[in-house]
Amino acid sequence: MRYRSRVTAPAAALIGTAAALTVGSTAYATPGESSAGTGRPEPGPGPETLADPVFPALGNDGYRALAYHLDLAYDATTALVEATTTLTLRTTQALTRLSLDVLGLDVRDVRVAGRTAAFEQAEEKLRITPARPLPAKAVTTVRVTYTADPRRTLPYTAWVPTPDGFAVCPQPNAAHTVFPCNDHPSDKADFTFRITVPAALRAVASGTLVRTEDLSGGRTAYTYRPRAPIATELVQITVGDYVIRNRRGPHGLPLRDVVPAARAEALEPALALTPGLVEWIEARLGAYPFETYGLLPCNSDDPNAFDFTGLETQTLTLYKPNYLLQEEQKIGSHMMHELVHSYFGNSVSPATWADLWLNEGHADFYGLLYRYERGWADSLGLTSLEARMKDTYARGDQWRTTSGPVAAPNAANLFDSQRYLGGVLVLYALRRLIGEDAFHAVERTFLARFRDSSASTEDYIAVASHVSGQDLSGFLRDWLYGTTTPRMPGHPDWTVTPVPPSPVSPRRRADAHRHENSATL
Structure with missing residues (x-):
């Protein structure tokens, strides 16, 4: 770093x-002044x-x-x-x-x-x-x-x-x-x-x-x-052609939405969700780290203009307007995913792009928790983080074969599921090992220590080891860099689906940062 x-x-x-x-x-x-002789x-x-x-x-x-x-x-x-x-x-x-x-x-x-x-x-x-x-x-x-x-x-x-x-x-x-x-x-x-x-x-x-x-x-x-x-x-x-919609979040946090004038009223139900989202995540990660937050449903639904759902630019999350016109249970967990990026990704940025899992794994982790707390089934019909992680665990070796280890991406597979749900699986395993209270302490300590800076995967490992009081370097490196999926703490019955003899080649994701692998699933 x-x-x-x-x-x-x-x-x-x-x-x-x-x-x-x-x-x-x-x-x-x-x-004419040479550096020679000066050291x-x-x-x-x-x-x-x-x-x-x-x-x-x-x-x-x-x-x-x-x-x-x-x-x-x-x-x-x-x-x-x-x-x-x-x-x-x-x-x-x-x-x-x-x-x-x-x-x-x-x-x-x-x-x-x-x-x-x-x-x-x-x-x-x-x-x-x-x-x-x-x-x-x-x-x-x-x-x-x-x-x-x-x-x-x-x-x-x-x-x-x-x-x-x-x-x-x-x-x-x-x-x-x-x-x-x-x-x-x-x-x-x-x-x-x-x-x-x-x-x-x-x-x-x-x-x-x-x-x-x-x-x-x-x-x-x-x-x-x-x-x-x-x-x-x-x-x-x-x-x-925007109008600015201002409202207050928890503790008087100024919230500012930048909305196409012609669609402002139609988008208001989605915009009104933000104060509750901020309150929920602050209870887990601490005070929102910036001076304002809001949504930018920019005036284009053209799939050729941008073919992703949301993007966490700092203090404003970019969205397609049509996406935000859906009912709350269709958009709420994704809105949480993007809000979490204010902490993981924006306040604490990745030291290198190989550290992307810190952004996306955390955003999906809390996005999924938010979904399941509300009883919203995901696209697989699952309603708990444990059930989703069991399904993800089964895919572990396949993803490591086609997309590489969680913390070892390349430019072609940077935004594959491995950085999203694979990252969630690592965090879930860590929480299972050290317990809920220690896990929350790790999260807050990491965010405080590297606020307004950048941090690496090794930085996260060091913080987790220090806060938990145990050397987690071997455990986390196995999960983050291993070519096979480690055993899940507390779940000896979970099994990994064997990789076929001739695995498919990694396919290039042209939809970089499209969040198709995120908490919307």
């Missing part, structure tokens, strides 16, 4: 301060990878992101977005060149510490050569000006075009189709968003509204700032 000190100043203030600090020559190594390494290009086990080309090293300021202007006539992203970063080594993740953006200008920088776009990297090398441990800004077309055809994209604007779904590896970034959940940063739109439309982003500006030409600019840092894959920016 890579850690950085939390930045407590607002992102906008950081950007201004960093620019003031780094525009002068003190931000650079003076030409410091010579400046060089930063690595263009963070060596993620699932997406090895994703992310960049040599620096850590501190803050992003996104300034986007949407043109409803052309559907184009004119944008400037300003990244405040701290170098971890002396750099002659650094890189950002970029795909499908037409970059026009790059400046480092206010000075024009040379750049090139190569595959999914934006390589930036500042006017002078950057010393190690320097804070500086990188400003990128570009144009984006939300309707552009790309191998993959975060843009969700709608008839009246767009939303974004960056998970797992597509934020860099919206803005230049260090696109990896281990490098969380503070954000501000300023979005300019025609006055007839509304712009919303992660966090809370801090400023509204009425501009000339019948345009309005909205500025949003989240209180907590965000992983790039969790950013939400949306534009459309």
